[in-house]
Amino acid sequence: MKPKLSDTLRPLPTVDRAKQVTSALAQYVADASLRTGDRLPAERELMAALAVGRSTIREAIRHFQALGVIETRKGSGTYLLRPISPDTVHMPLSLDTTKLRDVLLQTLQVRRGIECEAGMVAAQMRTADDLAFIEDKLVKMETVHLEKGSSGPEDLAFHLAVYDATHNPLFRQILEQMRESFEHFWASPFDRKDFARRSFPFHRTLFDAIAAQNAERARRETLKILAVVEEDIKEMSK
Structure with missing residues (x-):
């Protein structure tokens, strides 16, 4: 007897929009082959391209600033301090959630x-x-x-x-x-x-x-x- 769908699949967690933006920006940097010193798109451009609000963009920017991979220069824009990719901006931890x-x-x-x-x-x-x-x-x-x-x-x-x-x-x-x-x-x-x-x-x-x-x-x-x-x-x- 085949198991019920509800027995094998569980509801997906609520999507973290800031986390999605973080991943999307890391992928953009990799795909565009940006180098240290290159300028990232402006906030309004990112908002339009990713269809998210300004606060979400800024949360993702703060995340990258905390990691030391970008810097924001007043009146100039946001610049890459070192190249990143989706594989280098996260540190997955292997933890047993049952214990x-x-x-x-x-x-x-x-x-x-x-x-x-x-x-x-x-x-x-x-x-x-x-x-x-x-x-x-x-x-x-x-x-x-x-x-x-x-x-x-x-x-x-x-x-x-x-x-x-x-x-x-x-x-x-x-x-x-x-x-x-x-x-x-x-x-x-x-x-x-x-x-x-x-x-x-x-x-x-x-x-x-x-x-x-x-x-x-x-x-x-x-x-x-x-x-x-x-x-x-x-x-x-x-």
Whole structure:
């Protein structure tokens, strides 16, 4: 007896228009054989060719800027910093989606290395403007946390601000490459709103360490945050 169609096929996920634009632009660069220094089409041309809105185009542009492959020059346009193709702008991660606990622990190992180093470098390299930006994100995170008991996207914004304070674009580029897969697993682990809630106070002490330009202390405070995360993964996955 043949299986029902509904037993073998599942509804497709909602299409991410910005992701489509990212792929289309990467394919265009490859097909047009653009080189470093070549100018990309203007926003209005891309909007017309791809039939998408300005915000979608700009989101894709920001993605490429974060990866360090294009730059926008005010009053001039957007230029290619290095050639790209659909095969080089994404970093597919091979993760077993059926084993949430194992995946979270594996990605935590990667986060520990990157975030500890980012905190240390930020403490050494941050400027007064960087510090003000990090604190702004921290205050917003604290406000949301006190109101809702969780931080959500505000937590990510805080850590991105720390990454940017390193003045090393590779930190954000690496995160952007892995972000889609990471967010898939870290969005709401175990459906627990209290996941990693105990790590909340250590974000303020991490900021204090960066403000004091104490790299070793920044590393220790980052480890405290991630230690809470690891404890909650193991406890909530029992």
